[in-house]
Amino acid sequence: MDPFEIEFIGENRIVSIIPNFSHDKIFLICGEFGPFRAGLPMNVPLWLAVMLKQKQKCRMVPPDWMDIEALETIKEEEKISRFFTKMPHEHYMIEAKLILGVAAEDIPRAAEIKTIIKDIWDIRMSKLRTSMDALMKSGGSYGRLDHLTMMEINSVKPLLPQAMDELHRIKMMTRQTSSSTLNSSTFSQSGSSQNK
Amino acid sequence: MDTEDIELSEDEEEITAETVLKTLQNAWQNERLSPEILPHHNDMVECMLGQIQHMERNINKLPKTDLRSCIHKMELNRIKYIICNYLKTRLNKIESYCIAIVNEEKQRIESGTNYLTPSEFRYAQEYVLNMENHLKNTVLDHVPGNMQTFEFNKMAIYPNYQSHVFLKANETVNGIVLEDLLGDQDEEIDLEEGSQHILQYKPIADLVKNGKVQLV
Structure with a gap:
């Protein structure tokens, strides 16, 4: 999938805004939101929040996790742990990118927060590269990836799955040449098939 | 509204x-x-x-x-x-994968477990037909007679079921068998609810179809 599609999925996340207008409840297909009361915080999907912000009809409320202290703790844990630690939520990077992109003035210490989130991302990506390397070197065809977010998983596509496919193909060939009974049907199948 | x-x-x-x-x-x-x-x-x-x-x-x-x-x-x-x-x-x-899909779908229709909608199936059949006609008109009709047969099964492209996919388990599923190609030590793994994995598509194909896992 393309990164913009992951962003599209992440935009369904619910965030808090403070509208500067009043309006009755709106009944959307993805749920009911409202009523909008000027000055009172309320929850809407991220895509709607971004749209209202761009029309200057609301202020964004920083999500709970978008806080320097909390992020510092996450960063330290991520540095110490050998494994991936649990992120505030599945789409933290998308939420950060969109909110800091359109509403940086609504977030206290936005620049610092941006830096820390980028640091966390970098630590995790370098960890991901190391573990991919280890997985390939051990000739693995299986890996467990708890706590990796969708965007992070997507960033190693198609490299990792395709490398594992190739490894699998090599193993198949080794097995065929070493075994006396050639199983030609499975070979031609995996050879002529396409990667999606 | x-x-x-x-x-x-x-x-x-x-x-x-x-x-x-x-x-x-x-x-x-x-x-x-x-x-x-x-x-x-x-x-x-x-x-x-x-x-x-x-x-x-x-x-x-x-x-x-x-x-x-x-x-x-x-x-x-x-x-x-x-x-x-x-x-x-x-x-x-x-x-x-038109040829493979049409062949498999014919069997699935008989057992009432079709994957395609009727209009998709019609599209697939017409696509195969058009491809056949096109290849006949452009190539096969102009080669020596003994080479003119259109061999469907040789033309069929299959999806790669061995390709690796990322998934998240919606519910706990135990005992997924991972084939070990070189040794004879097949490995068995459990997918706990909420956990994420990368593995071959083949052993989990049915779990995708019945919604026990979600591809990510």
């Missing part, structure tokens, strides 16, 4: 538009990420298209400057994107 509950006539089951949307989005995500074509969700697509039409009629009644109208339009565009992309992905797969 309510999104009222929608009734599915076949099984008299009441589901909300919200649930339909969620199901469609998961189906779209799975279809995008799985190597083979998955069973269709035509009832959900039809249901959502009906809902969209209904919404669009209501939006047209609103004054152009109404804030609601642009919010609703934006949401509808998002849903249309999912549906279009879902259907296009399926058509792409049908075109890539």
